[in-house]
Amino acid sequence: MSQSDVKVRIASVKNIQKITRAMEMVAAARLRRAEQRISSLRPYAGAIRRMTRQAAEAAGGELGALPILKEHENEGTVAILLVTADRGLAGAFNSQILRAGIRAGTEYEENGKKVVYYATGRRGVSSLAFRGKETAGAYTGFTDRPAYANAREIAEALVAAYVDEKVDRVEIFYNGYVSPLVQEVRRETLLPLQQATILEGNDEENDGADEPTGHHALVEYEPDPADILKRLVPDYVEISVFRALLESTASEHGARMTAMRNASENAGEVITDLTLEMNRVRQAEITQEIMEVVAGAEALV
Amino acid sequence: MARSTFTAEVLTPEGEVFNGEVEMVSTRTEVGSLGILGNHQPLLGMLAPTALRLYQSETDIVTFAQGEGYVQVADNHVLVLVEDAIPSGDLDVADLRDKVSRAESEIAEAEEGSEAQAKARRDKRRWETFIAVAEGPAPTAS
Numbered sequence: 001m002s003q004s005d006v007k008v009r010i011a012s013v014k015n016i017q018k019i020t021r022a023m024e025m026v027a028a029a030r031l032r033r034a035e036q037r038i039s040s041l042r043p044y045a046g047a048i049r050r051m052t053r054q055a056a057e058a059a060g061g062e063l064g065a066l067p068i069l070k071e072h073e074n075e076g077t078v079a080i081l082l083v084t085a086d087r088g089l090a091g092a093f094n095s096q097i098l099r100a101g102i103r104a105g106t107e108y109e110e111n112g113k114k115v116v117y118y119a120t121g122r123r124g125v126s127s128l129a130f131r132g133k134e135t136a137g138a139y140t141g142f143t144d145r146p147a148y149a150n151a152r153e154i155a156e157a158l159v160a161a162y163v164d165e166k167v168d169r170v171e172i173f174y175n176g177y178v179s180p181l182v183q184e185v186r187r188e189t190l191l192p193l194q195q196a197t198i199l200e201g202n203d204e205e206n207d208g209a210d211e212p213t214g215h216h217a218l219v220e221y222e223p224d225p226a227d228i229l230k231r232l233v234p235d236y237v238e239i240s241v242f243r244a245l246l247e248s249t250a251s252e253h254g255a256r257m258t259a260m261r262n263a264s265e266n267a268g269e270v271i272t273d274l275t276l277e278m279n280r281v282r283q284a285e286i287t288q289e290i291m292e293v294v295a296g297a298e299a300l301v
Numbered sequence: 302m303a304r305s306t307f308t309a310e311v312l313t314p315e316g317e318v319f320n321g322e323v324e325m326v327s328t329r330t331e332v333g334s335l336g337i338l339g340n341h342q343p344l345l346g347m348l349a350p351t352a353l354r355l356y357q358s359e360t361d362i363v364t365f366a367q368g369e370g371y372v373q374v375a376d377n378h379v380l381v382l383v384e385d386a387i388p389s390g391d392l393d394v395a396d397l398r399d400k401v402s403r404a405e406s407e408i409a410e411a412e413e414g415s416e417a418q419a420k421a422r423r424d425k426r427r428w429e430t431f432i433a434v435a436e437g438p439a440p441t442a443s
Contacts, residue, residue, distance in 0.1 A: 040316030047312060047382050051371055054345060148314040148384060160417040222330045222346040231347060231369065235384075242314055 003285060006278040010271055017267035023089070024260035027253045030144070031180060034250035038177065041246060045239050052232050058225035066226070068159065068233045071192040072168040077114040079136070079158060079167040080105050081241075083174035083248040084124030086143045090256040093175060093183065094123040100185045101173040102131070116167055120154065120245065136161070146249055151242035158241075159234045162191045174244040175251035181258055183251035188244070190237050305339035309355055309379040311365065311386055318386045319363060325356040326379050328372060335372075337379055344374040348383060350430035364389040366434040368427050385427075392435035400428040 082101040084094045105115040118137040119125045125138040137157050142150045161167045169191065176186040221228065304324040311319035326337040329351035337344075353367040370383030404425035411418035 037315070041314055043317070044312045044314050044382060047373070047380060048371075051345065051373060051382070151314075152384065156417075156420050160415065160420060164412075164415050164417070219343040219345055222332045222335070222344065225345075227331070228345065228347045228371070232371070238384075239314065 001277070001281065003278060003281050006274055006281060010274045010278065013267050013270050013274065017264055017271070020260045020263040020267060024257050024264060027257035027260060031250060031253035031257060033145075034246065034253055035177075038243075038246050038250060041239075041243060045243060048232070048235060048239055052229070052236055054219075055221075055225045055228045055232060058219070058221065059229055066230055066233070067163045068230070069192075072165060075113065075168045077116060077167045077169075078105075078108050079116045079118060079161060079170045081118040081154070081158065081170070081172045082120070082124045082128070083172065083244050084119065084121035084127075084143070085248070085252045086122045086140060088123060089259060090252055091259040093252055093255040094121070094127070096185050097173050097175060098124060098127050100187065102133070104171070104173070104187070105133075116161075118154070118158065120150075120248075143245070143249060143252065146242070146245040148238075148242055151245055152238050155234065155238035155241045158190065159237055168192075172241065172244055174248045175255070177247040177250040177254065180254040183255055186244075186247075188240070190240055307339045307377045307379065309381065311353070311355075311381045311383065313383055313386050318365065318388075319355060321355075321357065323355045323357055323379075324359075325354075326381070327352075327354040327356070328367065328381070330372070337372075337374060340377055341374045341379075344372065346372045348372055348381070350427040352389065352434045353381065353383070353386065364434070366392055366431045369423065387431070389434055392431055394432055394435050397428045397432045397435070401425055401432070404428060 080101050082097055084097050088094060101117075105117065108115050116136045117128055117133050118139075119128055119135050120139040121143045122140045125135060125140055128135050137154065139150065139154055158167075158170050162170060169189065172188050172190055174186055175183040178184055306322045306324050309319065309321065309323045309326050310317065324338070328335055328337075329349050330346040331349050332346075334351075335346065348367060348370045350366075350368055353365040355363040355365075357363065365386040365388055367381070367383045368385035370381065372382070373380045404421050407421035408418055408425065411421055
């Protein structure tokens, strides 16, 4: 390799490093915003949870009569929602979701069940298409900054499919946000609610708000608790989907930040190696030239 | 005469949009219009789309277009949980009309009596109410 070849390579690696470093910084800024959104959702999600519990207690035995709360007798069709990103370059972020989701889907299929895939994010949608899996619902273009309306669209499609008995079980796969460096694949069952952990008391996150219990008897309901639940439960599903979207977004930026930091570091190492290589080549060329001069001088003597 | 004040909080999934002392909260549940004054009895209500008005004083009124949601009154504190709460000045009528016509075509396409159709009907009602909030001071009950 000649000196100029090495120079060209160093320049191109430097350019790549600039890009990866910029992407890392963009991801870091977006990560901070995504984290804030998770924390601003918490009070709302906590209040919805408390209300559902309160209304469920008041409704008592009427719960089974609601189609959304009814467990289907035959669990023949399973809906799997894969939450991925629109863009790659985020390490194993997308592939680990696809792997986990498709593995679970294959398991269901082996047990003679039908699997319906739903996916968010272009990566998930196109990978499913590539593998020949049909998607019943594909939602793309918002994973950078999901809005509540996106979650509502997805949740309503899932709830409608469940109530209309097109599917008998709904599962969601997403990257749970643990820290900027750590994302874990989470698998949650959204419906039927009896199998979801949604109605159980203390969730992992304690929202710390004071719970005004103890005076249920005095509470006025407008309309009946059962009627309230009819809509509160789908809202619960929406909130769960929204939380998954937000966590996935935060995880995506975290994963990209880490991936890009590694890439920048690698680029730095490559540049060091190439610089050494270039010095060696240059020295070799100089030595070569001296030898030629000396050899030429000797020939004249 | 000054009314007694109480705290009101409006939360959406995107975060808090209002938190402060008010004299009255005016909204609408699925059953009918509702005005909440200080020392209201505990209540859990399901809200319908309407104009949500928070009276900080007789003349100082904060108005939002509210989507479906819930209201909880406990210990002289009003908690309004809604999916959408758009300040009345920020509504985009053209965009809302677009959404109404989209909902109408969804109603026509969906299977009669299905959940998908019920959802489209709710969408239509919500966006129509928002238009009413944007256009006039007094939205009519749908």
